[in-house]
Amino acid sequence: MSSTTGQFFIQLPRFNRVFLQNNSFHLPKPVQFPVLPQTSNIPAPVTSISQFGASRFSVCRCASETESLSGSSERDPGQEFGPEPNQMVEQKEASIVDILKQSNSILPHVVLASTILALVYPPSFSWFTSRYYAPALGFLMFAVGVNSSEKDFIEAFKRPDVILAGYVGQFVVKPLLGYIFGIIAVTVFGLPTPLGAGIMLVSCVSGAQLSNYATFLTDPPLAPLSIVMTSLSTATAVFVTPMLSLLLIGKRLPVDVMGMVSSILQIVIAPITAGLLLNRLFPRLCNVMRPFLPPLSVLDTAFCVGAPLAININSVLSPFGLTLLLLIVAFHLSAFIAGYFFSGSVFHNAPDVKALQRTLSFETGMQSSLLALALANRFFQDPLVSVPPAISTVIMSLMGFALVMIWAKKAD
Numbered sequence: 001m002s003s004t005t006g007q008f009f010i011q012l013p014r015f016n017r018v019f020l021q022n023n024s025f026h027l028p029k030p031v032q033f034p035v036l037p038q039t040s041n042i043p044a045p046v047t048s049i050s051q052f053g054a055s056r057f058s059v060c061r062c063a064s065e066t067e068s069l070s071g072s073s074e075r076d077p078g079q080e081f082g083p084e085p086n087q088m089v090e091q092k093e094a095s096i097v098d099i100l101k102q103s104n105s106i107l108p109h110v111v112l113a114s115t116i117l118a119l120v121y122p123p124s125f126s127w128f129t130s131r132y133y134a135p136a137l138g139f140l141m142f143a144v145g146v147n148s149s150e151k152d153f154i155e156a157f158k159r160p161d162v163i164l165a166g167y168v169g170q171f172v173v174k175p176l177l178g179y180i181f182g183i184i185a186v187t188v189f190g191l192p193t194p195l196g197a198g199i200m201l202v203s204c205v206s207g208a209q210l211s212n213y214a215t216f217l218t219d220p221p222l223a224p225l226s227i228v229m230t231s232l233s234t235a236t237a238v239f240v241t242p243m244l245s246l247l248l249i250g251k252r253l254p255v256d257v258m259g260m261v262s263s264i265l266q267i268v269i270a271p272i273t274a275g276l277l278l279n280r281l282f283p284r285l286c287n288v289m290r291p292f293l294p295p296l297s298v299l300d301t302a303f304c305v306g307a308p309l310a311i312n313i314n315s316v317l318s319p320f321g322l323t324l325l326l327l328i329v330a331f332h333l334s335a336f337i338a339g340y341f342f343s344g345s346v347f348h349n350a351p352d353v354k355a356l357q358r359t360l361s362f363e364t365g366m367q368s369s370l371l372a373l374a375l376a377n378r379f380f381q382d383p384l385v386s387v388p389p390a391i392s393t394v395i396m397s398l399m400g401f402a403l404v405m406i407w408a409k410k411a412d
Helices: 014-022 045-051 056-070 085-120 130-146 150-157 160-187 193-204 209-218 220-248 257-281 283-311 321-346 353-365 369-379 383-411
Strands: 002-004 007-009
Touching: 085 283, 085 383, 130 209, 130 220, 130 257, 130 283, 130 369, 150 160, 150 220, 160 193, 160 220, 160 321, 160 353, 193 220, 193 321, 193 369, 193 383, 209 220, 209 283, 209 353, 209 383, 220 257, 220 353, 257 283, 283 369, 283 383, 321 353, 321 383, 353 383, 369 383
Parallel strands: none
Antiparallel strands: 002 007
16 A cells, blocks of 8 residues: 555555456546645654653554564664663763752751760760861851852842841840740749859850851852851850840850951851852862762761760750750740741841741851850859750751751742
8 A cells, every 4th residue: 555645545466457457347446535634733643652652662663663664674863762871871970969969958857866866875976076166167158158159248248137137136036035034944944043044145145157057058049148147246246245144144254256256267257268269260160069068068067966965965964954955945946936027027028038037037046056055164163054055056956957948848
């Protein structure tokens, strides 16, 4: 059977035609089929199979029949029968890169696991002493710098109202909450006064660098703004923290000015500057590094959370542990909520109000509990004062990165 344009004719073999003519038979007229309109809405049969999801077996069968009729074994270049080997390798490499990039999504689970491990087996983290804290936090800031640019920080300084709101959240809202919960701990629950003083001390310190990393995971464009707010609170903590401690606790705590400046340089300025310069001068190198930064940052954060708990395990497992734990959970939870709604009421007309609420919630809820722990160990004779900062380090991190897991999905 052969076909012309839109018409099909029945052709008989030659010896049959001769036989019929010799016997005076009349052949019927060739059967003509109607011409189908050639429109774009009616695709070709083989193309329609592959396009609209029929089985690959049907496509291969049609192709094999065509090859057998034509006697050719050449593959139609328009048909796709499966990925090439190099495509499979590229897909595998892409999946590995995606897994590395998505490792931040398991950060809350890793923080929780490190907390449990530090409680069950403290030696697993006790070797990670305070001398490693600055490099560890500096690495997190370096990761933020690699994924940022100078323009991001310039834009951050163009929003002084947001910076001021973050400062109010850190040094007004949080100390007020610390004073309230410190009084509740002593008067309502009958806890020793040093424990109440420890809660107040946590509220008097500057913001935590982990809040910058949390903001980077949820709202990357606002990470430079978070860094500016935390750096400002850290720089002025040399004056504000002693004043707040005198006002709330009744004891003036001298803060090492040179130590504060040195910590800002080591933890914030130097690593971020290095990341920005590397991103500016060697962009290809940064592209290679970026997939590996999230898993390393997750491991880094786990050590920053588990180590203080393991080192201060005896203070944490005190007779007042459960009651104090619930109070500190309520203290930080109220700070996260206050920062969220405070910023929402102030910047309700801003186009990025939701991102600002998340950022200022991190800034208000996550304070430098490690600094409070160092001050408690140095300037207070009663060891109970150091218990709330030690517990706060873990609770603050768990709650903050749990919010990261929730808010990152909403931001996407």
